[in-house]
Amino acid sequence: MSTGHEHTVKAFDQDIGQLRGLISQMGGLAEQAIHDAMTALQRGDLALAKEVRRKDKQIDAIEAELEKLVVRVIALRAPMADDLREVIAALKIAAVVERIGDYAKNIAKRVPMIHAVGEERIEALSLLPAMAQMASDMVHDVLDAFSARDAETAAAICERDNALDDFYDSIFRTLVTFMVENPRTISQVAHLLFVAKNIERIGDHATNVAEMVYFAATGRYLAERDAGEPGAN
Amino acid sequence: MSTGHEHTVKAFDQDIGQLRGLISQMGGLAEQAIHDAMTALQRGDLALAKEVRRKDKQIDAIEAELEKLVVRVIALRAPMADDLREVIAALKIAAVVERIGDYAKNIAKRVPMIHAVGEERIEALSLLPAMAQMASDMVHDVLDAFSARDAETAAAICERDNALDDFYDSIFRTLVTFMVENPRTISQVAHLLFVAKNIERIGDHATNVAEMVYFAATGRYLAERDAGEPGAN
Numbered sequence: 041m042s043t044g045h046e047h048t049v050k051a052f053d054q055d056i057g058q059l060r061g062l063i064s065q066m067g068g069l070a071e072q073a074i075h076d077a078m079t080a081l082q083r084g085d086l087a088l089a090k091e092v093r094r095k096d097k098q099i100d101a102i103e104a105e106l107e108k109l110v111v112r113v114i115a116l117r118a119p120m121a122d123d124l125r126e127v128i129a130a131l132k133i134a135a136v137v138e139r140i141g142d143y144a145k146n147i148a149k150r151v152p153m154i155h156a157v158g159e160e161r162i163e164a165l166s167l168l169p170a171m172a173q174m175a176s177d178m179v180h181d182v183l184d185a186f187s188a189r190d191a192e193t194a195a196a197i198c199e200r201d202n203a204l205d206d207f208y209d210s211i212f213r214t215l216v217t218f219m220v221e222n223p224r225t226i227s228q229v230a231h232l233l234f235v236a237k238n239i240e241r242i243g244d245h246a247t248n249v250a251e252m253v254y255f256a257a258t259g260r261y262l263a264e265r266d267a268g269e270p271g272a273n
Numbered sequence: 274m275s276t277g278h279e280h281t282v283k284a285f286d287q288d289i290g291q292l293r294g295l296i297s298q299m300g301g302l303a304e305q306a307i308h309d310a311m312t313a314l315q316r317g318d319l320a321l322a323k324e325v326r327r328k329d330k331q332i333d334a335i336e337a338e339l340e341k342l343v344v345r346v347i348a349l350r351a352p353m354a355d356d357l358r359e360v361i362a363a364l365k366i367a368a369v370v371e372r373i374g375d376y377a378k379n380i381a382k383r384v385p386m387i388h389a390v391g392e393e394r395i396e397a398l399s400l401l402p403a404m405a406q407m408a409s410d411m412v413h414d415v416l417d418a419f420s421a422r423d424a425e426t427a428a429a430i431c432e433r434d435n436a437l438d439d440f441y442d443s444i445f446r447t448l449v450t451f452m453v454e455n456p457r458t459i460s461q462v463a464h465l466l467f468v469a470k471n472i473e474r475i476g477d478h479a480t481n482v483a484e485m486v487y488f489a490a491t492g493r494y495l496a497e498r499d500a501g502e503p504g505a506n
Contacts, residue, residue: 107361115357120348124348132368215463216459216463230448230449230452230463237467
């Protein structure tokens with residue numbers, strides 16, 4: 041495409057900019073999906089829940105586009121060392137954001153099951169929006185940190201995941217107690233357990249991204265943490 | 274490293290062979306982890322459960338090694354088109370196998386919680402080993418299909434995932450019924466719900482790999498399926 045070194049560098053920067061732009065788009069859609077899924081859950085809004093599931097295909101499509109771009113960038117620019125690492129990081133981060141979208145979609149899929157029994161109010165539901173907001177904020181902030189190559193913000197997000205895990209543990213116990221006291225709603229509350237788990241996993245994935253951002257920015261690993269696996273509760 | 278084209282091709286084939294070897298090692302460890310986690314769960318064997326958690330670090334280490342190799346292969350060999358796609362596929366498949374190991378580890382982590390209340394027998398436990406065996410066989414066969422570039426076996430694995438999902442749905446209902454009838458064990462059975470979910474997710478991930486293998490071998494996508502997201506139950 042170009043012969044001069046400067047041209048190649050410029051073209052590569054544009055490519056990286058485009059990769060970042062795609063990830064940022066995916067992140068925006070994932071945040072929106074979390075928000076809409078929780079709204080649908082709160083209101084028992086089945087149409088909105090369906091909309092979340094439909095829109096997830098957009099996130100998947102952008103990921104596919106990004107993958108093609110990565111292959112093209114590597115083939116055309118043959119990036120070395122740090123540049124190559126950044127391209128590979130973009131590929132990995134996109135895969136994680138895609139999964140965050142899947143968790144939001146999964147919450148949306150559970151809305152009809154949770155609201156199956158008429159208008160009966162499940163008290164336990166009121167605990168989840170604050171937890172979802174925490175997770176969604178982590179996703180937002182980690183993608184900002186990625187754009188800004190901000191290692192310190194990335195490290196702070198890992199700390200916030202500990203608070204989210206504690207929140208989850210407390211909700212898990214509350215939901216189990218609720219089941220014991222309201223055996224008629226066990227099936228719905230079991231779905232709420234999975235919703236809480238999905239939110240907790242969104243936080244884990246934001247943390248995974250934070251670790252990648254930290255590594256990409258500093259070349260060092262954040263102290264070995266036990267994140268990135270499904271939490272034990 | 275070499276100048277002749279033939280030398281470069283040979284070196285690349287060796288690299289690919291090494292990538293496949295690493296993935297195969299990861300797969301073997303992941304299968305073993307599923308098996309050991311389920312044995313620990315059946316027997317309430319806390320030491321074995323701990324061993325599964327400890328060994329998961331080996332899978333993570335091989336994935337890290339594979340990532341470094343991918344970066345080195347791309348930088349040194351500058352593979353084009355199909356070769357590059359194959360290297361990227363290896364990177365993605367390794368990430369999925371790593372997550373399969375995480376699900377097994379997560380099952381192991383729940384063993385102490387499920388066996389918390391003395392020797393009381395939770396009947397519902399007896400349903401899970403057959404389901405885990407199905408998922409583990411899918412992992413085994415999809416990695417064989419990857420080694421053999423066998424598109425037909427890969428496609429068949431996607432079919433088997435439907436049977437696994439049905440199995441999961443049935444176990445979900447059984448566990449909820451069990452909770453209703455045995456409110457004292459709700460907390461433990463809630464953990465079993467997550468174990469069943471983890472197994473179902475292992476099947477989803479095997480299916481994701483099958484789709485990648487199919488695409489790598491044929492250049493075509495398997496008919497758009499709704500896999501790769503956390504199932505709705």
